[in-house]
Amino acid sequence: MMNKEQKQSYIKDMTAQFENSEAVLVTHYQGLNMKQLDNLRKQMREHGIQFKITKNRITKLALQNSKCKDLANLFTGPTAVALSKDAISSAKILTKFSKENDNLKILGGIMGKDILDVAGVAKMATLPTLDEARAKIVGILRSPAQKITSILLAPASKIAILALEKSRCKDLSNLFTGPTAVALSEDAISSAKILTKFSKENENLKILGGIMGKEILDVAAVANVATLPTLDEARAKIIGNLRSPAQKIVSILLAPASKIAILALEKSKK
Numbered sequence: 001m002m003n004k005e006q007k008q009s010y011i012k013d014m015t016a017q018f019e020n021s022e023a024v025l026v027t028h029y030q031g032l033n034m035k036q037l038d039n040l041r042k043q044m045r046e047h048g049i050q051f052k053i054t055k056n057r058i059t060k061l062a063l064q065n066s067k068c069k070d071l072a073n074l075f076t077g078p079t080a081v082a083l084s085k086d087a088i089s090s091a092k093i094l095t096k097f098s099k100e101n102d103n104l105k106i107l108g109g110i111m112g113k114d115i116l117d118v119a120g121v122a123k124m125a126t127l128p129t130l131d132e133a134r135a136k137i138v139g140i141l142r143s144p145a146q147k148i149t150s151i152l153l154a155p156a157s158k159i160a161i162l163a164l165e166k167s168r169c170k171d172l173s174n175l176f177t178g179p180t181a182v183a184l185s186e187d188a189i190s191s192a193k194i195l196t197k198f199s200k201e202n203e204n205l206k207i208l209g210g211i212m213g214k215e216i217l218d219v220a221a222v223a224n225v226a227t228l229p230t231l232d233e234a235r236a237k238i239i240g241n242l243r244s245p246a247q248k249i250v251s252i253l254l255a256p257a258s259k260i261a262i263l264a265l266e267k268s269k270k
Contacts, residue, residue, distance in 0.1 A: 007058055014062035017050070023087030023111045024068050025094055025121060029053070030078040031103030040104070043093050049084040070115055074107045087111045088129050095125040171216055175208045188212045192225035 002010065018024060029037065044051040056075040063069045084090040098104040108117045111124065185191040199205040210217045212225065 002055075002058075010055065011058055011062045014054075014059055015066050017052075017083050018062065018066035018068040021083040022085040023082075023090055023109060024071065025082040025087075025090055025109035025116075026071060026074040026107045027080050027082070027094065027098075028077055028105040028107060029080045029103065032101060036101055036103075040093075040097055043097070044082060044084075044090070047084070047086060047089045047093065049082055049086065049090050049093070051080060051082050053078075053080045067113065068110050071108070071110060079107075082109075086129070088124060088127050091121050091125040092129070095122060169211050172209065172211060180208075183210075187230070189225055189228050189230045192222050193230070196223060196226040 032040075041051045054075065056077075056079055059075055059079075060072050063072045063075070082090045082094060094104070094106055098106055106118055106121050108115070109121060110116060114120075116124065183191045183195060195205070195207055199207055207219055207222050209219055210222060215221075217225065
C-alpha cells in the first residue's frame with residue numbers, strides 16, 4: 001500500500017515518462033508467469049524499451065496531465081506499458097511475443113500524437129526499423145545520383161561542395177584557377193539546387209565541381225545532386241501520401257533524427 005508521498009512520486013514519475021516517450025503501448029499480461037515477464041523485459045531492455053506494470057487508478061491520474069490522456073480507458077485489469085523512443089521496435093517485440101504467448105494482449109497505444117488501436121500497432125510492427133531502412137536504401141543505391149545520396153546515411157556526415165578542408169578536398173586543387181568562390185554547407189542538396197538555379201539565370205556563374213562527404217563531384221554529379229529532394233521536400237511528399245493507418249504511422253519517422261528512414265521510404269516509392 002502506497003502512502004501519500006509515494007503516490008505523488010509515482011504520479012510525477014509516470015507523467016514524465018508518458019510525456020518523454022515517443023511511443024506508449026498498452027498491454028494486458030494476465031496469465032504470464034514471472035519467467036515470461038522477465039524474458040519480455042529482457043528483450044525490451046536490449047532495445048532501450050521499458051516494460052512496466054502499472055497501478056491503474058493512480059496511473060490514470062498521471063495520464064490526465066500527459067499527451068497520453070486518451071489512453072485512460074485501456075487501463076483496466078492487469079496492465080503493463082511499453083515506454084520507448086523506438087516505436088517500431090517496441091511494436092515488433094510485443095507483437096512477436098504475443099504470438100508466442102497468448103496471455104499477452106496488446107490493447108493499443110500512442111505514437112507521437114497518433115492514437116493506435118490493436119490493428120494500428122499490428123501494422124506498425126510491419127514497418128522497417130531504422131537499421132532495416134538503412135540496409136534497404138544501401139541495397140538500392142546503384143546509379144551515380146543515388147550513390148551520392150548514400151553520404152546522407154552517416155549520422156554525423158559533413159557535406160560540402162567545393163569545401164577547402166585539406167584532408168578531404170586536396171583532389172579539388174585543380175579547380176582553383178581564376179576568380180573562384182566556394183559554397184560550404186551541411187545541406188548539399190539545397191546548396192546544389194541554389195547554385196544550379198542561379199547559374200541558369202546568370203551565365204557568369206560556372207559550377208566546376210566539388211565534394212560531398214568523400215565523393216568527388218564533377219559538373220554532371222552536382223547537377224544530379226540538384227535533382228534530389230531536400231529533406232523538407234521528402235517530408236512534404238511523404239506526409240502528402242499518408243492515407244492508411246499504416247502510412248500515418250510512418251509520420252513518426254519524419255523527426256530530424258530519422259533522416260535515414262525518410263530517404264529509404266522516398267527511394268522505395270520510385
